Amino acid sequence: MTETSTRKRLVVVGGGMVAHRLVEAVADRDTAGEWHVDVFAEESRAPYDRVALTSFFSGRDPEDLLLGDGSLWRREGVRLHTNAPVKAVDTAARQVHARGRVYDYDALVLATGSSAFVPPVEGSDLPGSFVYRTVDDVTELRAWVTDRGAELDRPVRGAVVGGGLLGLEAAGALQAMGVESTVVEFAPRLMALQVDEGGGEALRRLIEKLGITVRTSTATKRIKAGRNGRVARMDFDGGDRLPVDVVVFATGVRPRDELARAAGLPVGERGGVRVDEACAVPGHDDVYAVGEVACIDGRCWGLVGPGNTMAEVVVDRLLGGGATFPGADTSTKLKLLGVDVASFGDVFAAQAGSLEVVHSDPVNGVYKKLVVSDDAQTLLGGVLVGDASAYASLRPLVGSPLGADPTAWLLPEGVEGPPSTELPDAANVCSCNNVSAGAIRCAVTEQGCTDLPAVKACSRAGTSCGSCLPLVKTLMTSELEKAGVEVSDALCEHFAVSRAQLFDIVRVTGLRTFSEIIAAHGTGRGCDICRPVVASILSSLGTGHVLDADQARLQDTNDHVMANLQKDGTYSVVPRIPGGEITPEGLLVIGQVAQDFGLYTKITGGQRIDLFGARMEQLPAIWKRLVDAGFESGQAYGKAVRTVKSCVGSTWCRYGVQDSVGLAIALELRYRGLRAPHKIKLGVSGCARECAEARSKDVGVIATENGWNLYVGGNGGFTPRHAQLFAEDLDTETLVRTIDRFLMYYVRTADRLQRTAPWVEQVGMDEVRRVVLDDSLGIAADLDAAMAAHVDSYEDEWAATLDDPEKLAHFVSFVNEPDTADPSLAYVTERGQRRPATADERREGVLVAGPTLEVRS
Amino acid sequence: MTPVCPLDRLVPERGVAVLVGGHQVALFRVTDPATGEDRVHAVSHLDPFSGAHVMARGIVGSSGERVTVASPMYKQVFDLATGACLTEPDVRLPVWPTRILEGLVHVADRPAEQPVDPSLDPSAALAAATP
Ligand code: SRM
Ligand SMILES: Cc1cc2nc3c(=O)[nH]c(=O)nc-3n(C[C@H](O)[C@H](O)[C@H](O)COP(=O)(O)OP(=O)(O)OC[C@H]3O[C@@H](n4cnc5c(N)ncnc54)[C@H](O)[C@@H]3O)c2cc1C
Ligand code: SF4
Ligand code: FES
Numbered sequence: 001m002t003e004t005s006t007r008k009r010l011v012v013v014g015g016g017m018v019a020h021r022l023v024e025a026v027a028d029r030d031t032a033g034e035w036h037v038d039v040f041a042e043e044s045r046a047p048y049d050r051v052a053l054t055s056f057f058s059g060r061d062p063e064d065l066l067l068g069d070g071s072l073w074r075r076e077g078v079r080l081h082t083n084a085p086v087k088a089v090d091t092a093a094r095q096v097h098a099r100g101r102v103y104d105y106d107a108l109v110l111a112t113g114s115s116a117f118v119p120p121v122e123g124s125d126l127p128g129s130f131v132y133r134t135v136d137d138v139t140e141l142r143a144w145v146t147d148r149g150a151e152l153d154r155p156v157r158g159a160v161v162g163g164g165l166l167g168l169e170a171a172g173a174l175q176a177m178g179v180e181s182t183v184v185e186f187a188p189r190l191m192a193l194q195v196d197e198g199g200g201e202a203l204r205r206l207i208e209k210l211g212i213t214v215r216t217s218t219a220t221k222r223i224k225a226g227r228n229g230r231v232a233r234m235d236f237d238g239g240d241r242l243p244v245d246v247v248v249f250a251t252g253v254r255p256r257d258e259l260a261r262a263a264g265l266p267v268g269e270r271g272g273v274r275v276d277e278a279c280a281v282p283g284h285d286d287v288y289a290v291g292e293v294a295c296i297d298g299r300c301w302g303l304v305g306p307g308n309t310m311a312e313v314v315v316d317r318l319l320g321g322g323a324t325f326p327g328a329d330t331s332t333k334l335k336l337l338g339v340d341v342a343s344f345g346d347v348f349a350a351q352a353g354s355l356e357v358v359h360s361d362p363v364n365g366v367y368k369k370l371v372v373s374d375d376a377q378t379l380l381g382g383v384l385v386g387d388a389s390a391y392a393s394l395r396p397l398v399g400s401p402l403g404a405d406p407t408a409w410l411l412p413e414g415v416e417g418p419p420s421t422e423l424p425d426a427a428n429v430c431s432c433n434n435v436s437a438g439a440i441r442c443a444v445t446e447q448g449c450t451d452l453p454a455v456k457a458c459s460r461a462g463t464s465c466g467s468c469l470p471l472v473k474t475l476m477t478s479e480l481e482k483a484g485v486e487v488s489d490a491l492c493e494h495f496a497v498s499r500a501q502l503f504d505i506v507r508v509t510g511l512r513t514f515s516e517i518i519a520a521h522g523t524g525r526g527c528d529i530c531r532p533v534v535a536s537i538l539s540s541l542g543t544g545h546v547l548d549a550d551q552a553r554l555q556d557t558n559d560h561v562m563a564n565l566q567k568d569g570t571y572s573v574v575p576r577i578p579g580g581e582i583t584p585e586g587l588l589v590i591g592q593v594a595q596d597f598g599l600y601t602k603i604t605g606g607q608r609i610d611l612f613g614a615r616m617e618q619l620p621a622i623w624k625r626l627v628d629a630g631f632e633s634g635q636a637y638g639k640a641v642r643t644v645k646s647c648v649g650s651t652w653c654r655y656g657v658q659d660s661v662g663l664a665i666a667l668e669l670r671y672r673g674l675r676a677p678h679k680i681k682l683g684v685s686g687c688a689r690e691c692a693e694a695r696s697k698d699v700g701v702i703a704t705e706n707g708w709n710l711y712v713g714g715n716g717g718f719t720p721r722h723a724q725l726f727a728e729d730l731d732t733e734t735l736v737r738t739i740d741r742f743l744m745y746y747v748r749t750a751d752r753l754q755r756t757a758p759w760v761e762q763v764g765m766d767e768v769r770r771v772v773l774d775d776s777l778g779i780a781a782d783l784d785a786a787m788a789a790h791v792d793s794y795e796d797e798w799a800a801t802l803d804d805p806e807k808l809a810h811f812v813s814f815v816n817e818p819d820t821a822d823p824s825l826a827y828v829t830e831r832g833q834r835r836p837a838t839a840d841e842r843r844e845g846v847l848v849a850g851p852t853l854e855v856r857s
Numbered sequence: 858m859t860p861v862c863p864l865d866r867l868v869p870e871r872g873v874a875v876l877v878g879g880h881q882v883a884l885f886r887v888t889d890p891a892t893g894e895d896r897v898h899a900v901s902h903l904d905p906f907s908g909a910h911v912m913a914r915g916i917v918g919s920s921g922e923r924v925t926v927a928s929p930m931y932k933q934v935f936d937l938a939t940g941a942c943l944t945e946p947d948v949r950l951p952v953w954p955t956r957i958l959e960g961l962v963h964v965a966d967r968p969a970e971q972p973v974d975p976s977l978d979p980s981a982a983l984a985a986a987t988p
Contacts, residue, residue, distance in 0.1 A: 071906070071945060493920065525870070527918030528927035528934070553870045557914040557929035565929055569909035616914075815873045815884070816861045822881070822910050824903075839908070 007036040007077070009104055010318065011096050013086045013259065014111035015041020017050055017464075018291030018307035020067045022109060025315040027075055035107075035318060037078050040098050042085035043134060046073055051304055051432070051465050053138060057173040060718070062135045089263040091284055107318055110260060110273055110289040111311075114253035114302070119161075123223030128231030129247040132170045141248065145177045148245045155180045158246040159234055161220055163190040165334060167250035171212055174248065182213040182242060184234070189216055194332055194343040198360060199383040202367030206339045206386060209365065223247060255293045255300050268295030277324040278317050279310045288314045296325055303330065304464055305431045312434075331395050331431050333388055333465070340388035345381025345398040346371050354380050359410035361386075368410045370394075377401050392471035396427030396437060429471055432464035440472055444479040452476065491752065492529040495522045499533055499677060499752040506537050507748075513550040514538075532556045533752050536639055539675035540747050542793045545800055547807045558637035561616055561811065562797055568825060568836040571619065573599070573611040574636035575626050576672060579646040579664035579684075580607030589629040597622055600833045606643035606681070608634060613834065615821055615851065617813045623798045632672075632796035639753075640675045641682075644668040645693065649686030649703070656686035658703030663732065664692075667701075670736065671743065673794045677750040677759075680743065695723045698756040699739055704728070708735045712742055712768070713760035721757040724765060727773065737784070741772045744783040825851035858956060858963040864895065867962065872913035872926065874902045878966040882953055883913035885937055887924050897962050898937040899953035904928045905942075912950065 010026065012019050023037055041047070048065040056062065073080045081099065088097040089110075095102045116131035118124050128148075130141045148156050158174045160167045163185025174181040183190070189200025190207070204214050219237040223244075226232030234242045255272040265281050266274040272295030273281060279294060281287040291307035292300060301307060306328035316323035331344035349356050353374035360367050366386035372379055379397045384390060390409055402409070423429070425438030443449045443458040452469070455476050456462050462469040490496045495518075497505065502521070511517045514534050518526055526534070535554035545551075547560070558564050563571035575590065590609050594601045597618060599611040614622055623633075636642065644667045647653070649660030664684040674680070683694030684701045694700030700711040706729040714723030727738060745768070750759040760768055770776040801807045812818035827834040827849045828841055834849065861875045867886035875882050881902035888895055902910045907930035915926040917937070924937045934943045940950035951968035 069906075069945075071948070075947075494918075524921075525917065525919035525924065527920065527925065528916040528932060531916050531918060553868065553917065556916065557911070560914065565911070565914075567907060567909065567930075569907075569911045569930075810868075810871075810873075813874065814876045814881070815866060816875045816877075820876060824881070824910055 008034055008106040010035045010037045010107050010109065011103060011105035012037060012039045012109045012111055013089070013096065014113055014256075014291070014293070015039050015043060015047050015080065015082065016111060016113045016291065017047060017067065017304050018113070018311050019109075019111040020047035020072075021308045022111065022290060022311035022315060023078060024068065024072055025312055026318070027072060027078060029315055029319060033077060035077070038103060038105075039078075039080045040084045040086045040096070041080065041082050043136070044083050045135060046070065046080060046082065048135060049464070050133075053132070053135070054169045054173050056135065056138045057142065057176045058718075058720075062139070065135065086259060089259050091263055091265070091287060094286070106286065108287045109314060110287070110293055111291045112256040112259065112293045114255050114292040114300075116249065117252045117254045118249045119220075119251050121161075121220050121222060123225065123231070124247075124249065126223060126225050126231045127229065128245060129223060129249065131249050132166060132173075133253070138173070141173070141246070142177065144246055145174070145179055149178070152245070156245045157243055158182070158248065159184055159242060159244045160248045160250055162250035162252070163187070163214070163216065164193060164250065164252075165191060165332060167248075168207070168334065170248045170250045171207075174246070175210065175212060179246065180211075182215060182244075183207070184218050184220055184236075184242075185214070185216045186219055187216065190214065191341065191343075194330075194347065195341065195383045195385065196348060196369065198358060198369065199341075199343070199367050199385045202360070202362070202365060202385040203339070203341060205362065206365045210339075253292065253302060255295065257293055260289070260293075268298060268300070270300070271295070272300040278322075279314050279325060280317070288317075290314055297327075301328060303328070303332075303432075305329075305434060308432065309434050328434075329398070329428070329431060333391050340384065340386060340391075342384040342388040342391040342395075343382070344391070344395040345379070347381050347383055349380075351380055357406045357410065359407070370406050370409060372402065372406050376406060379406075392429075392468055392474075393423075395431070396423050396429050396471070400424060400427065423475070429475065430459075430461035430464075430468040432468075433460040433462075435459050435461035435468075437475055440475045441479050444476055445483065449476070450480065450485060491533060492527055494518065494524045494526050494530050497521070499537075500749045502533065503537050503540075503748055506534070507541060512538065512543050514554050515550065526554075528556070529752070532559070532639075535559065536675045536677070540790075542789050545795075545797060545807075547797075547801060547804075547810075552810075561619055562633055562637060562801065563614065563619055564637045566612060566836075569822060570613050570615050570825065570836075572636070573614050573619070573622055573626075574604065574608055574634040575631035576634040576668070577608040578668040578672075579644055579661050581646070581661055581665060586629070586631070589626070589631070593622060593625050596625075598834060600835060604636075606636075607645050608643065610636070613827070613836075615813065615825075617811055617818065617821070620802060620808050620811050624802055627796070627799050627802060633798045635673060635797075638675060639678050640673065641668070641671040641680045644671075644682040644684060645697065646684050647686050647691035649684075653686055655689060656703070657705055658686055658708065660684040660686035660692065660701075660703055663701065663708070667736070667739070670791055671739075673797070674743065674747070674790055676743070676747045678753050678755045680746075680756070682739075696720065697723060699723070699742065701735065707731050710735060710738060713757045713765070715755050715757035717755075719757070724760075726765075726769065738772060740787040741780055741783045742768070744786050745771055745779075748783075821851035823851065827851075858954075858965050860958075860961045860963050862962055864897070864957055864960050864962055867897065869895075870917040872915060872917070874910070874913040875964065877953065877964045880953075880968075881910045882964055883915075883926075884955070884962065884964070885913075885917055885926060887917065887937070895957065897955045897957060898924070899955045899964050900926070900935065900937060900940050900950040901952075901968070903950075904930050905948050905950065906931050906933055906945075 047067045084098050086096045086098045094105050116133040156179045158179040159182045160171045161184050163183045171181050171183050190203045221235045221237050224233040231247055234244055257267050257271050257273050260273040268274050273289035274295050275289045279288045290310035313323045313325050333342040349371045355372050358369045369383045371381040379402050423437040427437045429437050439459050443455045447458050449455045449458050461472045531554040535551050563573055594611050599613050602610050604610045644664040646661045646664030650656030681697045682699040683692045683697040685692040685694045686703050695711050696714045696716045700714055700723040702709045708730050709728050710726045711723035712726045715721040746756055826837040828837050859877050869886050869888050872883050872885045882899050883902040885898045902912050904911050911929050914929045918925050925934050926937055927934045935950050940952040942948040953968050954965040956963045
């Protein structure tokens with residue numbers, strides 16, 4: 001390794017959440033560049049947000065869980081080794097062993113976290129039994145459930161052993177995958193460590209209401225395999241049995257102190273590397289332990305907040321400071337399956353003379369308890385189940401006066417607002433990152449933050465579990481208001497109005513260029529937020545081609561070149577294939593174009609074909625071929641109507657009751673090119689079996705014996721929603737008119753980047769029905785006219801571009817060398833097609849081709 | 858300085874890429890609303906966050922008094938005059954001096970100052986990696 005010899009070497013073992021915080025703190029605070037940091041991580045990924053692990057099941061990509069934006073690991077002086085477990089530590093030689101070699105250190109930090117603990121129950125190692133700790137764990141769990149689900153003709157059955165915080169998260173994950181789940185808990189109530197008996201009971205009722213079976217006071221005796229050798233049955237003490245296809249153990253964690261033990265470092269009674277208040281190992285002032293593996297004051301902390309505090313302490317020490325670990329609190333807030341649970345402070349009223357004030361509403365599944373001092377003045381702790389909206393305000397008040405009758409805090413939301421109390425500056429608002437109310441105020445008043453992202457970046461509050469965000473926002477807003485700053489729903493710094501207001505302004509004033517609009521109603525030159533919004537508004541109002549002079553400079557690159565930008569700077573091309581129906585001749589043309597230009601091809605999730613790897617300067621030639629063959633733009637790049645997915649319907653299918661393909665094509669041709677606040681997708685199924693998944697679309701149509709049922713507000717993506725029934729048994733004409741009005745009403749009033757699902761939620765389904773079906777606002781004729789104008793003025797953007805030399809002139813790689821391809825492009829062949837080379841492949845030089853080699857035309 | 862194209866070839870507030878001395882450079886023509894005077898900004902075409910050469914395809918705008926461009930890939934915003942990234946203060950785009958002479962845009966053969974930290978300039982890394 002080429003070390004800068006003057007720098008001291010810091011070696012961090014473990015690449016988890018606390019290691020990430022530690023390196024971030026070094027990067028921030030070691031301004032003199034005293035330390036060079038090597039992080040050895042056993043997992044294959046850069047540090048990720050373990051706290052948010054469960055969001056993996058709601059469709060979040062593991063990549064989205066990564067902490068930070070990755071730039072930390074590209075910094076000079078910081079090196080992250082993934083897939084690199086440290087095998088041994090030699091404190092005498094000051095070396096660690098990893099990747100088959102040794103690395104010297106001047107300071108060593110152990111941040112190895114914990115591993116999931118599996119009790120020694122017979123059968124706990126059978127295939128089908130899992131733990132819940134890493135991205136790999138949840139990936140395997142999901143694959144198992146999916147595979148089992150495909151084999152069985154009944155729902156998969158699952159059990160979670162452990163009814164604590166983690167167990168309920170795991171049960172939520174199983175439930176989300178459609179598994180019939182049971183939670184098995186040894187203790188007499190759920191979340192025994194965090195909530196009291198009353199809270200546990202309320203929690204059980206809420207969880208059972210969701211269809212999860214709860215068995216408390218139950219000990220698991222063994223797990224039996226079926227004939228195929230996989231998990232099949234659980235036996236409990238007392239003789240009960242439960243058939244299962246999958247078991248998740250969430251029975252606690254054990255510190256990963258094995259390296260430390262082998263190196264002869266002191267460990268705590270129940271494990272964990274023993275450290276002093278500086279997080280240093282006694283007798284070794286160059287060895288530290290932080291996070292879940294550290295045993296400080298005789299205990300290990302299983303939460304990320306205290307771990308982050310330890311990381312800050314160590315970094316301070318490394319830079320010559322004298323920080324000590326101040327202790328931490330065990331407050332938790334959990335939202336699972338829509339159930340709120342929070343506990344904080346002295347939950348069990350352990351302090352002498354403390355009083356408990358309880359509000360219980362079994363009908364609505366709410367249980368709230370505050371623990372207060374004997375004079376009912378000072379808040380000591382509390383439990384909130386079913387409605388934890390007061391958590392963010394209450395938790396920071398622990399140890400301070402409540403300022404009002406405690407019962408006032410317990411009333412249901414909306415009955416009477418909780419008493420407003422100015423939080424003391426010292427109150428801890430974000431327990432994950434240890435941020436006080438004062439620090440958040442300071443971010444606003446002294447560091448000039450004016451919005452939530454800025455306050456988060458500056459103070460770190462709200463960047464982990466996010467449960468403190470409502471309070472952070474309240475504090476920020478009140479600070480801004482004090483400073484006379486108006487907090488608005490402004491689009492960006494250039495426009496003080498929302499998208500819907502701007503739409504009306506543009507529609508009513510008749511202004512049709514960005515320059516006029518910003519001069520009259522905004523400031524500055526605009527930005528990457530408001531420019532595309534104005535472009536989209538102008539488009540929705542039918543004002544000509546996306547590349548007309550004034551509009552062109554407003555467009556995001558996708559709209560600008562009418563293709564989708566890919567990671568290496570090339571584009572993808574998606575011709576429209578209405579309803580997913582395509583002739584063999586059409587397929588041949590697409591195949592030929594792909595072959596001639598060396599494009600990677602893939603069937604998309606939207607029933608059409610995507611051609612990847614086209615360079616900007618190739619787009620006109622590619623589109624010339626496609627347009628000549630009768631294809632047109634698929635607007636895959638635009639915030640616009642995308643696809644109308646269809647099933648084969650009555651034409652071929654023996655169950656179909658209407659021609660779903662015919663309707664899908666008609667709808668796609670009607671709405672093609674319609675620009676909107678966000679993309680719009682439609683689907684048409686030929687019968688109630690719903691093979692077109694229409695209910696996951698913004699507009700879904702399902703055939704009935706008598707006509708069509710219309711559903712609206714569906715969404716896949718990050719927050720999936722089923723579309724809700726809007727109107728039943730419509731004839732085709734009424735159906736189309738209803739969709740026209742629904743879409744136009746959405747286009748006019750939704751926020752920037754708001755899909756129909758959140759828009760419907762915001763406006764209210766009943767209100768949308770009144771406007772669209774009953775014309776309660778008297779705008780139906782107007783909406784109809786707007787849609788008619790759209791349909792009449794539609795032209796294919798690509799055909800129009802090919803006819804206009806001025807527009808074509810922009811499709812060059814370099815103005816001074818129009819035919820030279822971007823020389824940095826590099827490709828390798830995989831499964832018979834080319835794809836961009838990875839950074840490693842570039843480094844190792846296994847490149848097979850530069851930008852142009854495979855191109856034949 | 859190398860002449861690269863006529864000023865008229867540049868549409869105000871829309872970027873183009875040029876090749877200068879082996880570097881991919883992004884040019885932006887910006888008109889001063891008060892004086893009507895034209896300026897051409899030149900920054901590295903390489904987006905330091907994605908490693909792709911795409912900066913010329915970003916959206917031009919302003920942040921306070923500064924004229925900016927947003928990376929089309931992950932939308933970080935840069936000051937066109939200094940190359941500084943407004944959202945990530947440690948990152949900066951190399952900036953090339955430019956001149957408009959007799960209707961032609963000229964671009965310097967190398968950036969104004971070498972980036973302080975080579976890890977901030979992936980083009981160096983890429984150049985080293987490309988055989
Ligand atoms: C190509 C395709 C994946 C594929 O290979 O199958 C795809 C690719 C992209 N999707 Fe998608 N989505 C594709 C089908 C889908 C589907 C499935 C569907 O349409 O039935 C969904 C879920 C359904 C839905 O939208 O509700 C989907 C949900 C998303 C989302 C999440 C939207 C949301 O409301 O949460 C995004 C992100 C966004 O738009 O903000 C996204 C964004 C993207 C972007 C634009 C990401 C980006 O900025 O690069 C990808 C670029 C497309 C490209 O380069 O051509 N894509 N994407 C599919 C193109 C369909 C088409 O023919 O046009
Ligand atoms: C599903 C789930 C939900 C949670 N929810 C919350 C919550 O809401 N609030 C909260 O505060 N906490 C929560 N936690 C706990 C929180 O995630 C942990 O407290 C935190 O991640 C601890 O950080 P750490 O860096 O100490 O350990 P980890 O994040 O576990 O990181 C340790 C890393 O070190 C690696 N490692 C171990 N040995 C070696 C070796 N020899 N060489 C190299 N690498 C090694 C491991 O592979 C691991 O990647 C949750 C945990 C889980 C699993
Ligand atoms: S939804 Fe109905 S008509 Fe369409 S393919 Fe499925 S079964 Fe056939
Ligand atoms: S309390 Fe978890 S992010 Fe603030």
